[in-house]
Each structure stands twice: as structure tokens, then as C-alpha cells.
Amino acid sequence: MKIEYDVPLKPYNSFGIESSARHLIRVYSEREVFEVMAENLHPVRIIGGGSNILLTEDMDGYVLKNEIKGIEIVDEDDERVLVRAGAGEIWNTLVTWSVSHGLGGIENLILIPGTVGAAPIQNIGAYGIEQKNVFHSLSAIDLESGERVTFYKHQCQFGYRESIFKNEAKNRFFITHVHYLLYKKNHVLTLDYGDIQKLLQERNITKPTISDVASAIAFIRTSKLPDPAVTGNAGSFFKNPVIDAEKFGKLKDDYPDLPSFQTDDIRFIKLPAAWLIEKSGFKGVRLHNIGVHEKQALVLVNYGGGSGHEIWMLAKKIQSEVNKRFGIELQPEVNVW
Numbered sequence: 001m002k003i004e005y006d007v008p009l010k011p012y013n014s015f016g017i018e019s020s021a022r023h024l025i026r027v028y029s030e031r032e033v034f035e036v037m038a039e040n041l042h043p044v045r046i047i048g049g050g051s052n053i054l055l056t057e058d059m060d061g062y063v064l065k066n067e068i069k070g071i072e073i074v075d076e077d078d079e080r081v082l083v084r085a086g087a088g089e090i091w092n093t094l095v096t097w098s099v100s101h102g103l104g105g106i107e108n109l110i111l112i113p114g115t116v117g118a119a120p121i122q123n124i125g126a127y128g129i130e131q132k133n134v135f136h137s138l139s140a141i142d143l144e145s146g147e148r149v150t151f152y153k154h155q156c157q158f159g160y161r162e163s164i165f166k167n168e169a170k171n172r173f174f175i176t177h178v179h180y181l182l183y184k185k186n187h188v189l190t191l192d193y194g195d196i197q198k199l200l201q202e203r204n205i206t207k208p209t210i211s212d213v214a215s216a217i218a219f220i221r222t223s224k225l226p227d228p229a230v231t232g233n234a235g236s237f238f239k240n241p242v243i244d245a246e247k248f249g250k251l252k253d254d255y256p257d258l259p260s261f262q263t264d265d266i267r268f269i270k271l272p273a274a275w276l277i278e279k280s281g282f283k284g285v286r287l288h289n290i291g292v293h294e295k296q297a298l299v300l301v302n303y304g305g306g307s308g309h310e311i312w313m314l315a316k317k318i319q320s321e322v323n324k325r326f327g328i329e330l331q332p333e334v335n336v337w
Ligand code: FAD
Pocket: 014, 045, 046, 047, 048, 049, 050, 051, 052, 053, 066, 087, 112, 113, 114, 115, 116, 117, 118, 119, 121, 122, 123, 124, 125, 126, 173, 174, 175, 176, 225, 226, 227, 228, 233, 234, 235, 236, 335
């Protein structure tokens, strides 16, 4: 186990915030997590790709940079394969691996930045799919007891950008491996979201394959979202709020053009946070080095040299204005450190 001291974290967070870690340890195996535990090092923060964190200060404790790699098929039946991926593997590498092997289930999640180990934390989702749809289990090390544990799907409390790991089990487990059940047969593609169908038609694709869908979504994403390598950001800063039907009815009277999406539970409606933020006057707003993206109001950006504190203050201002106008409290999706 090698400890690096006073390490700049700018390359390790997609906002590109200048912060530093007093101690940084790159972890390449389960054994190294146990070594960290044996040394009784506190406090510990786990970092994957840094694409869902906002650094508002220097990290005084120990930052563990997850580098546990590997993708392998560990079991299969007639219809599905069980894939085991190291938690430090790049998520998009797992997606492109599955697409190139003709395995279905995560193709809609192409180009989501970050690591495999972080995917269950907020139950990543895009274009009508969440990772929970094909999640089987994960292996983790309990940082309190030092035990190796397995979480099966029903134990993870997956919800919309939610899991047990963002709530009661927050910061308690180091996820080392994740298992997914991917389809080699009988996979049903999810195409009824956004512009997927339209783009497939433009490409004259009538019977799309897994690879066609992945390619279409990659194209849409690249044309819409700011690239963190160019403009620092962490994707959607807030979750889309889910409100009850009665509250929705009242809002719709006041704002007839309010867009909405029915959730699986008929009592609740999901609203696009980007619309609420735009109507509150923040779309494209720029304050020195930070701001709200001009095309996507849900994405807060660091144009270079902005601090995590400044971004957090802007986020709070947005929360307060949206609340004043619509009576809705936006919840951050990003983890604020
Ligand atoms: P990090 O930012 O490194 O960590 C996030 C949290 O997970 C932290 O609390 C960290 O401590 C914890 N964590 C990380 N690894 C482990 C581990 N091994 N064990 C325990 N805890 C761990 N998200 C979506 O859901 N859908 C999208 O479509 C999407 N698009 C995005 C687009 C852009 C341009 C960007 C910048 C972000 C986007 N995101 C999206 C958000 C982000 O990519 C995901 O949340 C991703 O899963 C974060 O992975 P990460 O490895 O970067 O996590």
C-alpha cells in the first residue's frame, strides 16, 4: 500500500475543481482495501471517476482511488450471462464490451461517465433504463466491521437515482465488484424514449440491434451534453422532482405548459428539473467562472478556475428560487464533499 501526499484532485473530478487530498491511496485489489483497514486510517472517502462529486474543500483524510479492474463471464444459462466487473472498471468500457459481445441490457447507458462501482450508488439511469434492471449483486467490504459482504438486488433499495448506499449505508461499504445479468437471447430493446426512434428512422434502421441503439444514444448524448474534458460539470446537478398528483394539478393550473411524466406509481408525477430551473431564470446564467449550461439548465458548469464553494452557492440559490416560484425543493443528485 502506497500513500501519496498532498495530491491535486483536479484530474480526478469532472467539475475540474482545484482541491487536494492530504493522503491518496490507489486501491487495485480487495486485499489492498483490507490493508487500509488494518492501518486504521480515518476518515476515508472513496473516489471512482469523480463524475458525481462536488469538492467544496480540501480532503484532510484518506481518499481511496478505486482501480479494481476486470470483466468476466462467471455463469450463464440459455438466455442470460452473469458478468462480474471490477468496481474500478470504467462503466463505458463495460457497456462497449457488452455491446461488442451482443449482450443486451445496458446499451442505453452508454457514455455515462464514471466507474462500475459507482453505478449502483445512485442506480444510474438514462433513456428509459436503470442499471437495476439487470443488476444481480455486488461484493463490498464493510468499512466498519472489515467483513466481506454481498448485496443482492432486493437489499439495495434501488429507486430513481437512489439506493441504500446514498442513505443508511452511505460511506460504509467499499464496493469491489458488481454482477450484472445480461441477455444473450430474448432481450427487449427500450426505444420509446426521447429521440431514439427518430434517429433510427433517419438512419433507415427498421430492425435495430443492440449496437444500433448504443450508437444512436451515443450520438444524441454527444450532441446534447457538455464534455467534462472541455467544460467542467457533473451531469445533472439535481434530481427530477417527483410530486403527488394533487400538487401537480395545482401547478398545471398556474403553468399550463408544465411538462410532466407519469411514474410507475400512478399517484406521483415526475417533473423535469431543467424546466423549473429555466423558468426561474437560470438557464445560461454565468457568474465569473461558473454557471448554468446554456443548453441544459440541469447542468452546472465550471468554465475553469471556479471553486466548489461557488458552485454550491449557485446551487443553493437555484434551490431557493425554484422553491419560491413552484414550492418544490430540488434535491442534489451530485454528492457534495
Ligand atoms: P464518483 O463521482 O467517483 O463517486 C460518486 C459517489 O459514489 C461518491 O459518494 C463515492 O464515494 C461513491 N463511490 C464511488 N465508487 C465507490 C465504490 N467502489 N464503493 C463505494 N462507494 C463508491 N448519471 C446517470 O445516472 N445518468 C446519466 O445519464 C449521467 N450522465 C452524466 C453525464 C455527464 C457529462 C457527467 C459528468 C455525469 C453524468 N452522470 C450520469 C453522473 C455520473 O456519471 C454517475 O453518477 C456515475 O455513476 C458516477 O461514477 P463515478 O465513478 O465518477 O463516481
